[in-house]
Amino acid sequence: MGMRYTADDFDGDSRVAPDEALRRLAEGNRIYMEALDHKRDLSPARIRELFENGQRPFATIITCADSRVVPEHAFMAGLGELFVVRVAGNVVGPVEAASAVYACAHLHTRLLLVLGHTHCGAIKAAIDGEAGAVAPVTERVAAAIAGEDDPYRASVLNTEAAIAELRAVPELAALEQAGDLRIAGAIYHTHCGVVDFL
Numbered sequence: 001m002g003m004r005y006t007a008d009d010f011d012g013d014s015r016v017a018p019d020e021a022l023r024r025l026a027e028g029n030r031i032y033m034e035a036l037d038h039k040r041d042l043s044p045a046r047i048r049e050l051f052e053n054g055q056r057p058f059a060t061i062i063t064c065a066d067s068r069v070v071p072e073h074a075f076m077a078g079l080g081e082l083f084v085v086r087v088a089g090n091v092v093g094p095v096e097a098a099s100a101v102y103a104c105a106h107l108h109t110r111l112l113l114v115l116g117h118t119h120c121g122a123i124k125a126a127i128d129g130e131a132g133a134v135a136p137v138t139e140r141v142a143a144a145i146a147g148e149d150d151p152y153r154a155s156v157l158n159t160e161a162a163i164a165e166l167r168a169v170p171e172l173a174a175l176e177q178a179g180d181l182r183i184a185g186a187i188y189h190t191h192c193g194v195v196d197f198l
């Protein structure tokens, strides 16, 4: 079962290519769906190894804070493998963009994946016009989905809007144009756990 990575996997150029990162994520989701192996190395030895060697995540993921959408589970990834930014509605504002820049420009992950999901509470709140304290999220989502109420289409539109926000960040755009980064989207189906890569 090939989902364990150690420091030995990072000899030489440690940066995992976008195609390989996507392949790992798709394979992880397949294992998640088939419940082939839900064991993870959370041992003190692994924690110490990551502390001593530093983190080398192979992908950066921006996703919703929804408790049912857990990238490390959905992609069967272990400690140190994914740099995850979680925020309601997987919206991208200045703080999320800055987090992505840190991961892509400094940790050198070469895949930046926005993982939206169906039946998202933030999208429902936006459709329902909720404002006040949740407005920083719902206003971004409302602008992204423009009235779409189909849960899958709305999550795709919201994900695409987040990708557009990321591409508007000069540091990320430069990395992508240089071929050092791919910015991509995917949708997690909340009712079954399947991830569709867009």
Ligand SMILES: [Zn+2]
Pocket: 064, 065, 066, 088, 089, 090, 117, 119, 120, 121, 122, 123
């Ligand atoms: Zn959500």
